Amino acid sequence: MTLLSIRNLTVSFATSRGPFRAVDGVDLDVAAGELVAIVGESGSxxxxxxxxxxxLxxxxxxxxxxxxxxDGKDLAAMTPRERRRIIGRDLAMIFQEPMSSLNPCFTVGFQIGEALKTHLGLGRAARRDRAIALLNEVGIPEPERRLRAFPHQLSGGMSQRVMIAMALACRPKLIIADEPTTALDVTIQAQILDLLVRLQRENGVGLVLITHDMGVVAETSQRVCVHYAGQQVEMQPTEGLFRDPHHPYTAALLAALPERASGRLLPSIxxxxxxxxxxxKGCLFSPRCRFATERCRTVPPPRAGAELGLALCHTPLVQGVPQRAPAAA
Amino acid sequence: MTQPVLEAVNLAQSYEVSRGFLSAPATVKAVAGISFRLAPRSTLAVVGESGSxxxTLARMLTMIEAPGAGSLFLNGVDVAEADAATRRRYRGEVQMVFQNPYGSLNPRQTIGAAIEEPLLVNTPLPAAERRARALDMMARVGLRPEHHGRYPHMFSGGQRQRIAIARALVLKPKILVLDEPVSALDVSVRAQVLNLLVELQEGLGVAYVFVSHDLGVVRHMADEVMVMYLGRAVEHGPRDAIFSAAKHPYTRALMSATPMADPGAKKDRIVLEGELPSPFNPPTGCPFNPRCPLVMARCRSEMPPLETKAGRLVACWAAQDTPGPTPMRREAAAA
Incomplete structure (x- = not known):
């Protein structure tokens, strides 16, 4: 069952130099129990x-x-009040920097309890029991004591666990995790990723994982969307994406990883x-693309079929070779 | 081995931290005895998590801080015993590139001025010569001459890191200490900066001390790798020896925890429990024993010495002097 369904999402910001399209025609479907990763560099x-x-x-x-x-409801047509009833309950988000996303003035127990009170109307004792159960679930030792802790008393990994506990508080159907492990050490990152994947598998939650780390994508997700400069340039099942990337940007991104390189110099973009x-004017990647033709520079590229990873490209790659002879310039 | 450009012998540093009005100040051993020799034109990677x-080691190597104990030799001369003038000259030979290129450049200083400043402070060169040297260094790191008069906010993260590298190299140091130089950069830009570092090392013959937590980057850059845990080296040796067959259980856990960009790769994942212990109150015996899957009674009471096993130094009672990685008990249980 499709939980989240997005077609042609566009976000533009009013800036002093005119509107800026930060997101340009993004499509995404996430089913229950599915883990979809969105990768891209900063500004994508x-x-x-x-x-x-x-x-938000x-x-x-x-x-x-x-x-x-x-979940069958149109988010765009909702009033803000109706929307607030869903957000935090059925649709939850885990933010990037756990240290700065938690409110330093309130205890962990209070912050977890807020969602329980607002959305589920639980009483004080019920909230406390539920918060302890949640902290247990995300692997925090001595949860009774931790409830009274303030965020500054917790390490980065512990704060991120608290963030995850808050997201899980109302048993959401879909969790969006925005770079949940970027600020953490490798061994702690492994713990948090294991926790997220376990929760997604056991509870059948849909999970959207936003990251820039191709390693994290390869190890966790089932499907990957690659974003570049606001556009979705490719979408494929994870294995296919790493085996045979169709968009030149994806291919170049994978080739630039030090762990995949063979020579002393990396093939950089x-x-x-x-x-x-x-x-x-044309394809947004054309100035950096080594396959770019005159057509790429002038005409915005069409979207290829699903067999070519929905690549947004005039000449999608198959095994590293551009398909379709580019039109003579 | 040729004469090392930099040699550290038992470097240690501890800090006193006040723990409030009534309690006695506590001592944190940030670095507890690190030794290494850095050959010219080579790269030593220092790997570890936060708190390792x-x-602090990088700050001692660059002489930002005097070591609390142990000694540092530059070209065979003990830095602590050198006179002030010599030490001043040595400071120019060890330069540093910091982690965050957004924080390490003065926003009110043009990048030309930033790159020329080390020359102004350390050399008697006239202004025209300083400018010529700065422009030359900018060209080497891939910046254009017109960038000379611009301010840091006009540059992207990758370009700023190039500026920081140019500033560090303008005194023609023999050693460059890079503290997580690419961790703030995006993948495509990261590759550009890593390539630049490789080219500069070949062109200028600098030796690098490369501090990083990213094992993919370390494997690409390093000749030698030192893995640190709670202020101590737990494993130290040639890159290939360590990456092909890690002996210390912490090194193995670190490698297995690093996500690999290959969904097909079969991995024996070792997920460590718990976190880095507080440096105020380090465990007795081996500092890794509370999280170690191979822990034995001896680990809890005795500190393992850093000794040569299978072609590298390793500090572990369980590590064996045989080829191949140390077997991990937990994997056998999981299989």
């Missing part, structure tokens, strides 16, 4: 797209979508992600 |  719009789903963007953002459905001022 | 003391 991966976090903004999910914040738009959560309705500031007023400067304009969100449009052909479809924005969650020249240049940087385009900003507001230097957005190319 | 790798940044």
């Amino acid at each position: 719009g991966k976090s903004v797209a999910m914040l738009a789903v959560m309705g 963007l500031p007023w400067t953002a304009t969100v449009t979508a052909d479809r924005l459905m969650f 020249p240049g940087v992600v385009p900003g507001l001022a230097d957005r190319p | 003391g790798k940044s």
